[in-house]
Amino acid sequence: MSYKQIIDSKLSQYCSKQRLYIESFNEAFCYSLLNGGKRLRALLMLTIIELKRQVSEDDYKIAMGLEMLHAYSLIHDDLPAMDNALLRRNLPTNHIVFGEDLAILAGDGLNTNAFYMISSAKISPEKIVKIIKTLSEKTGIYGMVLGQAADILSSKNKLNKPQKWLVNFIHKNKTARFLQSCCEIGAILSDQDERPFSKFGLYLGMSYQIIDDYLDIVSDKKVLGKDKKDIDNNTLTYPKVYGIEKSLDLANKLKGLAIDALKNIQGHEKLIELAEFIVKRAS
């Protein structure tokens, strides 16, 4: 089984065991968590661990926490007050199925539960603290949440900042820093120097988001599995600021920097494949 299949199956098991008494909340919580996706955050973490040692049950627990955090961010991003998205991974978004109230709460619960999963892992407390510190830094007000605020405000023309500065700020904070922390966490868990993986994750994340913007323009809605909202929503994207060609060029350069960061790492082929896949992907 691939890591994606293992994570999907473990999340499925996890959800089938939850008895939260309030059934519709339980469903809203699991709906977005089990709704597929590339499991990129878990994949990055696990692939980095694999460079050093076999993946353990506790590693999976932490990987599930990362995917919970990611699921929360998608539910909240899709809300009517945010991107107002109706479709995600070819299914109606969480608030369309369960209502805004449960969607907000499912997101909140997934966010907090990520930290519960991680703090419950049976690994050294030193590692758990390092993991929670990088993750809460890079997905909170010094990362993802801040980037989402910049994204939303910029799309509503409420920010008076230079476009090139802003698009870089949004991508770095909204997307890249979370991926960066997933790579750092892989290194922490497997006793490797975090720095090269941290760089790799940051550059990869920047590249990833440029490709995401590009796909929103050129892809078919069905392939993408979600509404093409960037133009409707007036989202600030790399193609809008730099044009398509220069954006793809930048994405490739960033991928190159990501790969370069790993040059002294033994056995990094799978990570490079992952980076190549991200830049070549179709959805």
Place this chain on the structure above:
Amino acid sequence: MSYKQIIDSKLSQYCSKQRLYIESFNEAFCYSLLNGGKRLRALLMLTIIELKRQVSEDDYKIAMGLEMLHAYSLIHDDLPAMDNALLRRNLPTNHIVFGEDLAILAGDGLNTNAFYMISSAKISPEKIVKIIKTLSEKTGIYGMVLGQAADILSSKNKLNKPQKWLVNFIHKNKTARFLQSCCEIGAILSDQDERPFSKFGLYLGMSYQIIDDYLDIVSDKKVLGKDKKDIDNNTLTYPKVYGIEKSLDLANKLKGLAIDALKNIQGHEKLIELAEFIVKRAS
């Protein structure tokens, strides 16, 4: 200075040092955090520590984290899709001032940043992990968020459960378990047995919420500092299920159980005062 004054002042300093680049997000984040309140969660934690030793700077850092988590819960509870509240502590609610998008994100940021604050404290990793574990358990899907889901769904007549079971479930999860974890955290930080404080916090929290329901019925809006929404919102409350007299009786009994849990704790007078204050308070 009282603990409340110290916490207010430390949160104020913290906010004045934040430079999050996106000014309106920065403001939304700080607005609800600095908007007063009793600081009950911090107070409980600090008062429990004080039984054993002097409060340290790192304790305050963790207390600030608890108040951030509380501020997040209020912002999200007040949202249009939830309680649709216009007023909180005599000021317009976060989404009224900053819009729903920033209010959701400020809440998300406060939630995650609580874990960042705690994981950044310079205390033993073992303690940090224990603290994060109890907090994320009791404010997430096994506590506060679950209780809020039950509350909202019950007010929309979407839950088919016996009323007595439900009102107890809501109060325990929505309010009491967070207070319980604050008490446990105080004990963890000061190397005391968590069990009596855990019981104390749980009973106190139950009592606290009954009084909250009662005040919503009898108090003046100005004294309360928020809209009296329980009747408009069809909220399931103790007075509704048991009547006012029996509810006050129950609140007193629970306060008694809380105090009783501390019977073997030396120097517990300040905690008992706190419990008495909670049941006697006017807002």
